[in-house]
Amino acid sequence: MLKTPGWEWMIVVYFFVGGIAGGAYFTAALADTFGTRRDGTVTRVGYLLALPLVALCGILLIADLGVPTRFMNMLRVFKFWNPMSIGAWGVGIFGLFSVVSAGLSFSERLATLRRGVGLVGMIFGFFLASYTGVLLSTTAQPFWGEARLMGALFLASGASTGMAAVSLVLLLIGGATGEGWRKIRWADRSSMVIELVVLGVFLAALGAAARPITTGHFAPLFWGGLVGAGLLVPLGLDIVAHRVKVVGALSAVLVLVGGFVLRYVVLMSIQS
Amino acid sequence: MARTLAMFTDTSLCIGCRACQVACKQWNELGQEVPEWTGTYQNHAHFTDKTFRLVRFIEEPKPQGQMAWLLMSDVCKHCADAGCLNACPTGAIERTAFGTVNINQDVCNGCRYCVSACPFGVVTFNHDTGTAHKCSFCNDRIHNGLGPACAKACPTESIQFGFRDDLVAKATKRVAALQAMGFKEAQLYGADSQGFLGGLNAFFLLLAKPATYNLPDNPQVPQRNVVRDSVFSLGSALLVGLGAIFAFRRRGEGKESDHA
Numbered sequence: 001m002l003k004t005p006g007w008e009w010m011i012v013v014y015f016f017v018g019g020i021a022g023g024a025y026f027t028a029a030l031a032d033t034f035g036t037r038r039d040g041t042v043t044r045v046g047y048l049l050a051l052p053l054v055a056l057c058g059i060l061l062i063a064d065l066g067v068p069t070r071f072m073n074m075l076r077v078f079k080f081w082n083p084m085s086i087g088a089w090g091v092g093i094f095g096l097f098s099v100v101s102a103g104l105s106f107s108e109r110l111a112t113l114r115r116g117v118g119l120v121g122m123i124f125g126f127f128l129a130s131y132t133g134v135l136l137s138t139t140a141q142p143f144w145g146e147a148r149l150m151g152a153l154f155l156a157s158g159a160s161t162g163m164a165a166v167s168l169v170l171l172l173i174g175g176a177t178g179e180g181w182r183k184i185r186w187a188d189r190s191s192m193v194i195e196l197v198v199l200g201v202f203l204a205a206l207g208a209a210a211r212p213i214t215t216g217h218f219a220p221l222f223w224g225g226l227v228g229a230g231l232l233v234p235l236g237l238d239i240v241a242h243r244v245k246v247v248g249a250l251s252a253v254l255v256l257v258g259g260f261v262l263r264y265v266v267l268m269s270i271q272s
Numbered sequence: 273m274a275r276t277l278a279m280f281t282d283t284s285l286c287i288g289c290r291a292c293q294v295a296c297k298q299w300n301e302l303g304q305e306v307p308e309w310t311g312t313y314q315n316h317a318h319f320t321d322k323t324f325r326l327v328r329f330i331e332e333p334k335p336q337g338q339m340a341w342l343l344m345s346d347v348c349k350h351c352a353d354a355g356c357l358n359a360c361p362t363g364a365i366e367r368t369a370f371g372t373v374n375i376n377q378d379v380c381n382g383c384r385y386c387v388s389a390c391p392f393g394v395v396t397f398n399h400d401t402g403t404a405h406k407c408s409f410c411n412d413r414i415h416n417g418l419g420p421a422c423a424k425a426c427p428t429e430s431i432q433f434g435f436r437d438d439l440v441a442k443a444t445k446r447v448a449a450l451q452a453m454g455f456k457e458a459q460l461y462g463a464d465s466q467g468f469l470g471g472l473n474a475f476f477l478l479l480a481k482p483a484t485y486n487l488p489d490n491p492q493v494p495q496r497n498v499v500r501d502s503v504f505s506l507g508s509a510l511l512v513g514l515g516a517i518f519a520f521r522r523r524g525e526g527k528e529s530d531h532a
Binding site for chain 1: 318319355358359360361362363364379380381382383384385387388389390391392393394395396397398399401402403404486491492494495497498499500501502504505506507508509511512513515516517518519520521
């Protein structure tokens with residue numbers, strides 16, 4: 001007799017875009033701090049990608065409210081044990097960091113400041129990519145409420161999709177020459193492997209509770225669209241031939257499709 | 273804080289007249305709804321945004337082949353530790369001085385997290401107002417010294433209103449009496465303030481197992497998992513972060529020295 005919240009397509013898109021924004025931002029920050037000067041393009045692309053995406057997140061979140069004009073009411077209170085409350089604050093703070101980092105990404109003179117800002121902002125990037133999963137796992141719903149690793153899975157997916165999105169932009173602007181491309185593809189592969197492992201543990205821990213996605217109407221999309229086409233195929237392609245740009249790009253597109261399918265099947269399976 | 277108020281619904285006294293359901297609709301000005309076929313005399317199947325008191329009609333097959341009615345006037349439980357109240361990010365859902373849980377319609381912005389967080393499926397989103405709705409324990413009435421409309425209208429005292437401690441004492445005696453009369457499964461649901469959800473401020477006397485009434489055996493506040501789930505997310509963040517650091521660092525050093 002439980003009631004579902006009716007978080008449908010706008011929230012599916014928000015979860016997907018928020019994962020990419022967070023993933024792109026923390027990839028940019030880590031590349032900036034731990035990479036070489038030649039990784040500057042990855043950093044710039046990551047920050048400049050995160051900014052419009054987090055803006056889109058804000059628009060989607062507000063538009064999905066029952067009374068959008070009251071969105072500021074989210075900032076009346078702060079409940080640290082409540083993912084919806086810290087989420088509203090977190091998206092806002094991440095947005096501020098995205099603005100500052102995107103601005104600083106154009107300046108080499110302020111590189112030290114940019115790295116400092118990036119390392120703090122990165123925390124909110126990780127937060128944005130994962131809190132949406134914890135939001136679902138702290139509901140009274142079947143499947144969602146039992147999925148202790150929902151946040152961990154969304155975070156790994158945010159990382160892999162964020163890195164895939166950065167790869168694609170690199171390719172489109174012609175910045176995919178040499179090591180930047182190889183590094184981001186390597187990082188993306190590591191995220192895919194982590195996502196596969198987390199997904200395996202996620203399913204094993206859930207057992208029968210995962211049936212809304214592993215069996216029935218959503219199963220073909222889950223197994224085919226996420227596990228197969230969204231993780232195993234791009235991982236295989238990337239390992240074999242990531243030096244071939246077209247293959248790397250195809251792999252990145254598939255990872256993005258998989259990330260979307262993950263949010264879609266998780267949200268819609270128990271709400272339809 | 274005032275003494276906690278409560279409603280005690282003794283289902284053994286319910287005759288299924290639905291006076292409570294109608295009184296609730298009238299007092300709270302809840303509009304009409306299109307009835308739905310539920311296969312029983314019950315209408316509606318669940319709580320809606322316009323049905324806050326709902327008499328459940330459950331037909332139980334007896335060993336002799338007859339059917340027995342189990343009637344239960346269901347309502348928001350006003351949990352002492354409420355999932356909806358924990359979930360509300362705007363402060364619209366508030367605990368009143370009487371211990372009841374109320375949604376302030378002027379503050380709710382319709383995020384619907386409370387809908388997903390109620391272990392009983394009580395809170396309902398209203399598409400017209402764009403906000404979440406549920407039983408307010410007749411907040412206006414109790415602040416003016418009146419009992420909730422449903423309890424007032426009940427002709428059999430199946431729904432009783434009063435101070436929680438008084439009602440729990442009464443309910444405990446009643447359940448013992450029923451058991452002595454042969455109702456073996458008679459039991460209280462939510463009366464124990466040490467039990468699930470810190471006790472329910474609208475608690476029940478049931479004549480069968482909670483599952484028979486579609487009530488969960490051991491409902492929990494969903495937010496209890498926040499810390500654990502966040503720690504797992506942090507672990508995942510460390511793994512992908514280390515992967516990225518390794519990717520940029522390892523290749524970087526090699527290449528840089530090539531060009532040095």
